[in-house]
Amino acid sequence: MxxxxxxxxxxxxxxxxxxxxxxxxxxxxxxVSGIATLLSLVTGVPLGMLLALRRFPxxxxxxxxxxxGMGLPPVVVGLIASIFLWRTGPLGFLDLLYTPSAIVIAQFxxxxxIVAGLTAAAIQQLDPRLxxxxxxxxxxxxxxxxxxxxxxxxxxxxxxxxxxxxxxxEVGASMMVGGNVLHYTRVLTTATVLETEKGNFDIxxxxxxxxxxxxxxxxxxxxxxxxxxxxxx
Amino acid sequence: xxxxxxxRDLTVVHDGRQVLAVPSLDxxxxxxxxxxxxxxxxxxxxxxxxxxxxxxxxxxxxxRGEAAPVRGRDALALRRRFAxxxxxxxxxDTTVYRNVALGLGFRGVTGPDADGRIRVWxxxxxxxxxxxxxxxxxxxxxxxRTGLARAFVLDPEVLFLDxxxxxxxxxxxxSLLNDLELILxxxxxxxxxxxxxxxxxxxxxxALVVLVNGAVRAAGPKDEVFxxxxxxxxxxxxxxxxxPVNGRAVAVPPGxxxxxxxxMRFAMTVERVVEFGYERRIxxxxxxxxxxxxxxxxxxxPVAGARxxxxxxxxxxxxxx
Numbered sequence: 084m085x086x087x088x089x090x091x092x093x094x095x096x097x098x099x100x101x102x103x104x105x106x107x108x109x110x111x112x113x114x115v116s117g118i119a120t121l122l123s124l125v126t127g128v129p130l131g132m133l134l135a136l137r138r139f140p141x142x143x144x145x146x147x148x149x150x151x152g153m154g155l156p157p158v159v160v161g162l163i164a165s166i167f168l169w170r171t172g173p174l175g176f177l178d179l180l181y182t183p184s185a186i187v188i189a190q191f192x193x194x195x196x197i198v199a200g201l202t203a204a205a206i207q208q209l210d211p212r213l214x215x216x217x218x219x220x221x222x223x224x225x226x227x228x229x230x231x232x233x234x235x236x237x238x239x240x241x242x243x244x245x246x247x248x249x250x251x252x253e254v255g256a257s258m259m260v261g262g263n264v265l266h267y268t269r270v271l272t273t274a275t276v277l278e279t280e281k282g283n284f285d286i287x288x289x290x291x292x293x294x295x296x297x298x299x300x301x302x303x304x305x306x307x308x309x310x311x312x313x314x315x316x
Numbered sequence: 317x318x319x320x321x322x323x324r325d326l327t328v329v330h331d332g333r334q335v336l337a338v339p340s341l342d343x344x345x346x347x348x349x350x351x352x353x354x355x356x357x358x359x360x361x362x363x364x365x366x367x368x369x370x371x372x373x374x375x376x377x378x379x380r381g382e383a384a385p386v387r388g389r390d391a392l393a394l395r396r397r398f399a400x401x402x403x404x405x406x407x408x409d410t411t412v413y414r415n416v417a418l419g420l421g422f423r424g425v426t427g428p429d430a431d432g433r434i435r436v437w438x439x440x441x442x443x444x445x446x447x448x449x450x451x452x453x454x455x456x457x458x459x460x461r462t463g464l465a466r467a468f469v470l471d472p473e474v475l476f477l478d479x480x481x482x483x484x485x486x487x488x489x490x491s492l493l494n495d496l497e498l499i500l501x502x503x504x505x506x507x508x509x510x511x512x513x514x515x516x517x518x519x520x521x522x523a524l525v526v527l528v529n530g531a532v533r534a535a536g537p538k539d540e541v542f543x544x545x546x547x548x549x550x551x552x553x554x555x556x557x558x559x560p561v562n563g564r565a566v567a568v569p570p571g572x573x574x575x576x577x578x579x580m581r582f583a584m585t586v587e588r589v590v591e592f593g594y595e596r597r598i599x600x601x602x603x604x605x606x607x608x609x610x611x612x613x614x615x616x617x618p619v620a621g622a623r624x625x626x627x628x629x630x631x632x633x634x635x636x637x
Contacts (some may be wrong), residue, residue, distance in 0.1 A: 218369055219400025221419050
């Protein structure tokens with residue numbers, strides 16, 4: 084118990100002081116996971132909508148693969164990404180292993196199925212006749228899609244929260260493809276593991292508190308947007 | 317005379333079953349047409365095909381005599397000359413005002429111009445005071461009024477209404493039917509209403525299309541179809557009682573059968589007396605047709621199995637003439 088209190092106190096000191104190393108790690112975590120989440124939205128939302136609205140051969144199989152992907156172990160993703168990015172691997176020429184970009188790629192692979200799966204579910208729970216009704220009011224194909232996204236905005240924001248939450252908190256993939264290189268690829272989770280292994284429990288706890296605070300703040304912003312939308316009824 | 321919208325050689329096949337086969341049908345400009353049919357007769361499908369929301373399996377949809385394009389900008393431009401209100405029309409998750417503004421927004425009409433039109437139609441449907449209410453908090457009648465205002469505000473060339481009163485309780489339905497009847501009387505828009513209800517059809521339309529099992533069984537001006545139903549199916553669907561007379565079938569209009577005098581008499585075998593509280597009706601059979609007639613308050617009820625004589629105040633032969 085003392086350890087936790089001590090760690091918490093240390094965390095606040097680090098935060099208040101604006102400790103440059105913590106700030107650097109925090110900023111990198113936010114940037115890497117933020118970009119990965121954005122990329123997963125850009126690809127996952129259209130993919131989810133396609134799965135929700137279209138019937139095509141292999142659709143159920145694809146949906147099954149995506150739903151499986153929603154629970155993908157980060158270590159496995161890290162391993163596969165490492166193999167691909169390895170100097171002799173198929174994407175080795177990109178020379179991305181042990182860079183922040185490599186972490187973005189691995190985290191994108193983790194978040195995209197979550198966003199796609201939740202988007203598909205969000206769109207499918209809308210009244211299927213709504214599309215026909217909107218077309219009957221003169222909506223173009225694009226206007227219909229935009230309106231459907233608007234109608235499903237609450238569960239879609241939940242998808243954003245779930246996607247970001249999964250990548251900011253994972254450690255396996257970041258460790259494997261990032262390598263936990265100081266000042267370069269060290270993020271909050273990998274730093275926490277390292278400090279714990281070194282026996283610096285207070286710093287590890289401090290980093291965990293920073294991680295939780297960061298996740299809470301980002302989630303709170305999205306939740307506020309979501310609930311403002313929910314109350315404006 | 318070429319119709320405003322119409323179909324030629326239309327068939328729609330769904331899951332291997334033919335749900336619609338209409339060789340030719342024209343809806344004329346400014347006509348108020350009711351498509352009447354029982355559930356599953358294909359009338360909603362016909363509406364969607366006419367409104368360019370569903371592609372037929374074979375055949376063409378004509379708009380002012382020209383085949384309607386099925387995709388691309390031209391198809392969208394054409395679709396925007398129409399407006400559709402689906403059965404239990406799904407409203408969007410926003411206010412009444414914004415729901416009514418939707419179609420105008422799709423056409424790029426916003427600002428004061430849109431606002432003026434929206435207010436007019438909210439008021440005409442008696443929901444001006446609900447403008448800022450969320451669609452989710454509306455009663456069935458209010459929601460349906462919002463759905464109708466949302467289509468009327470577009471001032472479409474053709475307005476398609478699919479069962480506009482389905483799922484409404486009797487008082488809401490009655491008041492909306494009355495309002496819609498008055499609004500349609502003033503409107504110069506062409507209106508196609510799909511309904512299973514003869515009363516709605518009679519009150520909202522000046523022309524009828526009777527659809528049974530995906531085929532048109534009667535079509536023409538309302539008076540003509542009601543006065544000379546062309547066949548038994550159409551007559552029964554329009555509420556006529558079809559009875560045999562000397563080997564021929566005659567159609568007795570709704571409410572024209574009774575115990576009093578009339579132009580034709582029939583022998584009825586009494587089955588039972590139905591008590592409504594406010595009236596009593598005798599239920600029985602003429603030949604193998606089930607009929608009901610009102611029993612005046614001062615008459616003693618007949619016993620089951622008794623044979624009584626009933627009369628039709630009016631009757632029309634089936635098949636014209």
